[in-house]
Amino acid sequence: MNDTVNLAYDYPLLGALWTVLWIVLWVAWFILLFRVIADVFRDDDLSGWAKAGWLILTILLPFLGVFVYVLVRGRSMGARERRHLQAQQEAVDRYIRETAGETGATSTADELHKLSEMRTRGDITDEEFRLAKERILR
Known part of the structure; x- marks a missing residue:
């Protein structure tokens, strides 16, 4: 058996940089691979057989x-990604609007603030302010 021990300083700096470069390239490769696979599934223009063909080619x-x-198909990958992200953003916005109950109505605090401004300007009397405030808080 060979009884030599490799220490960290036995590994040359250029070899370490070369190893880091290969690791970065492999990570970039896997990112690209998964983006292509996601794009194949996301594309509505491709038929089922075309999707299967691209996946088989990509896997084999x-x-x-x-x-x-x-x-x-790389030129249109960005457009499909952009459409997908816009659809996601619209879905999130729609969900937030539905959950928050925003249908053009203002919150109670907003209505009270507007009412207070109207009283300050003298558009309504103190009695009208009190009645409107009670109606809003009900």
């Missing part, structure tokens, strides 16, 4: 499949 020959997909 990942480097070639992703490369060909990006060359053939």
